[in-house]
Amino acid sequence: MPDASTPSSASESAVPHLYLVDGSSYIFRAYHRLPPLTNKHGQPAGAVYGYTTMLWKLADSLNKADGPTHMAVILDASEHTHRNEMYDQYKAHRPPPPEDLVPQFPLIRVATRAFSIPCIEEAGLEADDIIACYTVAAKAAGWRVTIVSSDKDLMQLIDEDAGIDMLDTMNDRRIGRAEVLEKFGVPPEKVGDVLALMGDSVDNVPGVPGIGPKTASQLIQTYGDLETVLASTHEITKPKLKQSLIDHADAARLSRELVRLVCDANLPEPLEDLSLKGIPLEPLQAFLEDQGFKSLLNRLTGSAPQKGATVVNDVMAAMEPKRAAQAEPEKIEVDRSKYETVTDEDSLDRWIAEATAQGFVAIDTETDCIDCIIARLVGVCLATAPNKACYIPVGHGGGDLLSEAPNQLPLDLVLAKLKPMLEDPAVLKVGHNLKYDWVMFDKAGIEVAPIDDTMVMSFDLDAGRSFGHGLDELAKLHFDHECIPFKQLCGTGSKQITFDKVPLEAATEYAAEDADIALRLWMRLKPRLAAEEASRVYERVDKPLVPVISRMERRGVKVDREYLAKLSAEFGAEIKSLEERVYEAACGPFTIGSPQQLGEVLYGRLGLKGGRKGKSGQYSTDVNELERLAAEGVTCATLVLEWRQLTKLKNTYTDALQGQINGETGRVHTSFSLTGAQTGRLSSNDPNLQNIPIRTEIGRKIRDAFVADSGFKLLSADYSQIELRLAAHMADVPQLKEAFRGGADIHSITAEELFGTVDRDTRNKAKTVNFAILYGISSWGLAGRLGVGKDEGKAIIDRYFERFPGIQDYIHKTLAFVREQGFTQTLFGRKTHFLPNIRSPNPSIRGGAERAAINAPIQGTSADLIKRAMARMDDALVKEGLEGVRMLLQVHDELVFEVPDGQEEQAAEVIRRVMSTAAEPAIRLDVPLDVEVGWGAHWGEAH
DNA sequence: AACCACTCTTA
DNA sequence: GTAAGAGTGGTTG
Known part of the structure; x- marks a missing residue:
């Protein structure tokens, strides 16, 4: 316990023990592992809190055996160091720190000063180098040294014989020679050689391509050091490895220098000045008070816990990692009896105050309808801690003469009281599928922010795994808890009632449970985001999209009902006439829409020849079969094809x-799902507006039903061949990249490469092959598509790989990675998981997983790009004075807008710019992203 | 009423 | 060959 009055009991004769705290790396980890808390000024302070407790723990061991006699916190002073002189790409791709971490950096120094511990930083030196200098100097003086860090680079310094070790406070673990051997397979003095071979993507140390931790460790174990490895390449049997070592020897040597720690610089403060006898009470107390870290303050002053401080501190304590034990995370059983029904103003105020003071709260809304556009608010839930949740009914009962409304607070009052908290930038609102709740509040004029969405988090962590991302399913999976099924309250089918008819006790148990579970999920999933490299895609791509998509859904798109009715009538008449002709051709009536009956008619009654289909033993009557028959002159087949097209439409x-x-708006409000497609694409339902016909003349008429509001035009902007462009970039194919840069026709280029000549036929074939590549090619599948034999299919693929070896390489690398790691990644880091299917012994299942795995990075990167564009779009438009432009729809590679008359050109320019620069600054693509823009009175015309 | 198989629409 | 959603017929409970 820090206390100036404690006499220094460490014997004066004992060897000095210097603790060097790697402050910079610590706060990044603290930031990611702790919830985004705020201090009493509303500033983000999660990392500061973590840092403070860490220093506290260290201070606690002051004067104890093996505790520090000397201590210093080391920080990074500047971005630019001698390593940038050696290698201009050093740490070049590092993204800027998260927005809510930046204001915490200066607080770290304040915290360190509060503990009266020296804080050392030096221009031109990284924290690692300063630590190395002090370690070497202390060692020379015969001191013991403990480096408080878990940075692998610093493990080079460990020397237990000389009393130098490391302490990882996050995991509460000492790191000595044995731990280094376990991690790297080599002793500390050889860690630098291993690091040089494997490289470091975070710091952008190049290393040798194809060499990871395993191979690097093996090579150094075999040959002893880097130079010997490089001099012994003739002994290496694996050809790829050998070549890579030869080709990248210089990169390896450069990497060796980059990871070498500077240990001979002058010490900014002499060793003796780092002596630490005790922690003066005064500045520390003032600091804790200022930050509102009440539990620490109580421990310092020894007083009883203060009222009002308990919740936040309990949660903080619960979040404090005790990972060392690796025991089951303590499980708090869901206890629905603890939930509260809020029907009076004082209770409501109390809940809001608590949420505000705590800085985070889980929210959930209950409504009378699944469609958030027409739904009315029935109740709101808040949860501030496990089992600490409430339900605030605002719209129960009173809908008919039989039921009297229960006592509840008025809707307007509840919304007015919630609004400041829901919009408070210092209070994080957590929810599961917040898009829905966001719309509900948006309708009430409340813009909920900031937010965390646990459904999106789950998706960004676990897309492709064998479970979905619904609340109930995740509760079962993560907490082995069964939520009350919605059916149990409201019934199902014709007997279904709306939520406002549910009695308050039952409603409270059901609704508050949802908020409770959302909060628990958040506590469980948030730390995983950073640990599993999902933060970037969550924070930068998916989370920002929640309000964007909510707005799009709320706006909807105008649809011309009369026009649709007219089309329906036309189609209906045509269908009727077709039916009669089909019956005539089939010698009697039957249900045309039944494939079973149609099969019987065609292959039974009419006696045509054709194949059966797999499991059900039923005749296949799909387009391919019918087209085959039609080509043979079977009238019935031709008529059925026409009938199918029209009935479908x-x-x-x-x-x-x-x-x-929608009766009120005269518009159609689709629902976009952020978690609908494993690759990261959006999906659209109720209705699906991502599959409106376009290919055929007659189908395209339906697009003309989508119109602009009066005074507006519909504008459509779509990426031109984005997936092929991404494939060219990701697989690094010079000819294709050049073609895209020069604006050449990509299918013609492919035709030239594959067949040596370009005409309509070869170009079409080449086009098919290009798409086949994106979908994970197989000679069998390609042959089927091209209508050629399997051998010719294979020959074409071989030729393709020969002309574009980068493609073959990409496929091999992607498959090797997914087999090893179990997931694929997009350029922006989005993961899609493929276990267990990717390792299935069943070739058909495995093959399917492999094709999906080849496609996922490409389709997913495309999805990331358009999402980034969408997230930036509104701001960019507003900045150009185009606040009247509304983004309405997304169709994978296309965005549809409603633009005020006269602003088309201006809007087109901004939209094109935002879309074509969507990769920047995170990624620099080797191909341009071309965007085609058109506009008109309706969607059909905008293409 | 709930589910599956089949078919068809999109990128 | 990738990724989706939706309507129909037909079976099951």
């Missing part, structure tokens, strides 16, 4: 769409 689009038009 009528049933799915012209009829159904009319029913989807």
Whole structure:
């Protein structure tokens, strides 16, 4: 316990023991592992809190055996060091620190001063180098040294014989020679050689391509050091490895210098000045008070816990990592009896005050309808800690004469009281599928921010795994807890009731549980984001999209009902006439829409020849089969094809769409799912506006039903061949990249490479092959598509790989990675998981997983790009004075806007710019991203 | 009423 | 060959 009055009991004769705290690396880890808390000024302080408790622990061991007699915190002073002179790419791709961490950096120095511990930083030296200098100097003086860090670079310094070790306070673990041997397979003095071979993507130390920790360790174990490895390449049998070592020997030597720690610089402060006898009470107490770290303050002053401080501190304590034990995380059983129904103003105020003081709260809304556009608010839930949740009913009962409304607070009052907290930038609102709740509050004029969405978090961590991302499923998975099923309250089918009819006790148990679980999920998932490298895609791509998509859904798109009705009537008449002709051709009536009956008619009654299909033993009657028959002159098949096209259009689009038009807005409000597609794409439902026909003349008429509001035009902007461009970049294919840069026709280039000549036929074939590549090629599949034999299919693929070896390389590398790691990644780090299928012994299952794995990085990167563009779009438009432009739809590579008349050109320019620069600054693509823009009175015209 | 198989629409 | 959602018929409970 820090206390100036404690006499120094360490014997004066004992060897001095210097603790060197790697402050810079610590706060990054603290930031990612702790919840985003704020101090009492509303500033972000999660990392500062973590840092403070770490110093506290160290101070606690002051004067104890093996505790420090001398201590210093080492920080990075400047970005630019001698390593940048050696290698201009050093740490070049490092993203800027998160926004809510930046203001915490200066607080770190304040905290260090509060403990009266020296804080050392030196221009031109990284913290690692300063630590090395002090370590070497202390060693020379015969001192013991403990480096408080878990940075692998610093492990080079460990020398237990000389009393130099490391302490990882996050995991509460001492790191000595044995731990280094376990991690690297080599002793500390050879760690630098291993690091040089394996490189470091975070610091952008190049290393040798193809060599990771395993191979690097093996090589150094075999040959002893880097130079010997490089001099012994003739002995290496694996050809790839050998060549890579030869080709990148210089990069390896450069890397060796980059990871070498500077240990001979002058010490900014003499060793003796780092002596630490005790921690004066005064500055520390003032600091803790200022930050509002009440639990630490109580421990310092020894007083009883102060009222009002308990919740936040309990949560902080619960979040404090005790990972060393690696025991089961302590499980707090869900206890629904603890939930509260809030029906009076005082209780409501109390909950809001608590959420505000704590700086985070889980929220959930209950409504009378699944469609958030027409839904009315029935109740709101808040959760501030496990089992600490409430339900605030605002719209229960009173809907009919039989039921009297229960006692509850008025809707307007509740919203007015919630608004400041929901919009408070210092209070994080956590929710599961917050998009829904965001719309509900948006309708009430409340812009909820900042937010964390546990459904999106789960998706960014676990896309592709064998479970979904719904709240109930995740509760079962992560907490082995069964949520109350919605059905249990509201029934199902015709007997279903709306949530406002549910009695308050039952409603509270169900609703508060959802908020409770969302909060627990957040505590569970948030730390995983950083640990599993999912922070970037979550923070920069998906989370920002939640409000963006909410707004798009709320705006909806205008649909011309009369026009659709007219189309429906036309299609209906045509269908009727076709039916009669089909019956005539088939010698009697049957249900045309039944593949079973159609199969019987074609292959039974009419006696045509054709194949059966797999499991059900039923005849296949899909387009391919019918087209084959039609080509043979079977009238019935031709008529059925026409019938199918028209019924599809009528049933799915012209009829159904009319029913989807919102009576109030006259518009269709689709719902976009952020977690709908494993690759990171959005999906659209109720209705699906991402599959509106375009290919055929007759289908395209449906697009004309999507119109602009009066005084507006519809503007469509789509990426030109984005997936092929990304494939050219990611697989590094010079000819294709050059073609895209020069604006050449990519399929013609491919045709030239594959067949030596370009005409309509070869170009079409080349186009098919290009797409086949994106989908994970197989000779069998390609042959089927091209209508050629399997051998010719294989020959074409071989030729393709020969002309574009980068593609083959990309496929091999992607498959090797996914087999090893179990997941693929996009350029922006989005993961899609493929275990266990990618290692399935069943070739068909495995093959399917492999094709998906080849496609996922490309499709996913494309999805990341358009999402980045969407996240930036509104700001960019507003900046150019185009606040009247509204983004309405996303169709994978296309964005649809409503633009005020006269602003088309200006809007087109901004939209094109935002879309084509969507990769920047994170990624520099070798190919341009071309965007085609068009506009008109309706969607069809905008293309 | 709930589910599956089949078919068809999009990128 | 990739990724989706939706309507229909037909079976199951």
